[in-house]
Amino acid sequence: MVWFKRRNLITFILLTFFVYISMRLTEFDLTKFKDFRNMIDFLSQWFPMDYSKLPAMLQDTLETLAMAFLGSILGLLIALPFSFAAARNTAPSKLLFHSTRIGLSLVRSIPEIVFGLILLTTLGLGPFPAVLAIMFHNVGVLGKLVSELIEAADRGPQEAMKAVGAKNWIAYLFSVLPQIWPNVLSHYFYRFEVAIRTSLILGFIGGGGIGQRLFNDFKTFQYSSVSLDVFIIMLMVIAVDFFGSYVRNRVI
Amino acid sequence: MIELKHLSVRYPRTVQDALSDVSVSFQKGEFVCILGKSGAGKSTFIRCLNRLQKPTSGEVFLDGLPIMDKNEFEIRQVRREMGMIFQHFNLIPRMSVLQNVLTGTFGYRHSLRNLVGLFTAKELESAKQVIDDVGLSEMLHRRVENLSGGQKQRVGIARALVQQPRILLGDEPVASLDPGTANHIFTLLKDLHDRLGLLTVINVHDINLAKRYASRIIALKEGHLIFDGIPENFTENEFHETYESKPKSVLFH
Incomplete structure (x- = not known):
């Protein structure tokens, strides 16, 4: 037992315990699959797919893409100046640093769906x-992520x-932004992807x-359309x- | 031209001065090399000259005027007259040679013009001129991360020159370069120094480079100035005095 110490054993027992508790709380029971x-x-009602509403669906898809794109790009543009204030090395003052940090985590802690319901x-x-x-949500998330990139940037330039x-x-601006730009784009495209999923939920x-x-x-039982x-x-x-990784590769 | 009086620096959470009561003055036309072991205070010394490092006590005079109490605006005016080159070149990645050199003019220009990148024909011309001076005119639009170490340092020198400095500072500018390239860089620095009538102050590890190019050598040891004179007087004795290690010199606790 060279690989294992007593601490590993304790960790293992604790993990098993938490998995068990979580299963009880979530009524996890594979026998229900009977x-x-x-x-x-x-699912058999989902097929064959019904293509009659395809043009309208494609238009809605474009709308979803536009929602996700606009929401995340505006989020990034607003987050960028805040992230410089929320990074320890570039913040103009201690006060601004802490208040921006707190502000960003407040905005981040509110889920999109709550913003949506309020608006x-x-x-x-x-x-x-x-x-x-x-x-709003992306200002909070990207502001934090970019501020961490700024803090990790090379001090030399x-x-x-x-x-x-x-x-x-x-x-x-000139010494940090060119350094972190590929990583900013990387974060942005991930958030764009997340925003697509979020905009589906917001559609609900x-x-x-x-x-x-x-x-x-779904609610009108048109399952052959649901599948499409x-x-x-x-x-x-x-x-x-795919588009995201294409752009990242072009930038780096 | 520039004078340091009783300059001391102590970094937070350390028990020993990084620079201890150093007084020295430099004149236009001098090519000064600073010798010393790692941690002797060379870097701290250089960085005090353009106040990238604020001294704990003491005063720096530029043309007889103190620079320690200057506000941010005045400090920027001091800095733009001093070009500085670095061990790791500190160029801006993902930008071209020309773009990097143009950032050297930032101290003279309005921030909004810097932001959008509006340069006058004269500024562009002088940037191209200094790039030509360091021998990189073929690589004007090459990205700096694709250059060799020696070429990167040439860009660094061009960026310092476009400031039209009176003083050139070098913080170990050849420490990451091979000996041949280091020699080329020093030849270039010496030529520019003579042509432009600069005051040049450079940290260097290699004592041979210092003896060959310097008009004056300064040696630091544990923050103290232990030698100040012409290269001919820096002999075996001074060498041992500068580089010999005490067994128990503990800087941090």
């Missing part, structure tokens, strides 16, 4: 409140830019897009993933 015939029955009350149904909900007599904010509460169509088709909705969503997510 009724799996219901699921097959249900619905003034903006009504549709994609606009969904875009804002995605944007920052020092060089100060040594030429540049103003602090110009020095930081009336945020428009393919998510809302999926929800409506799901298929289109899968294709969209895969396509965005």
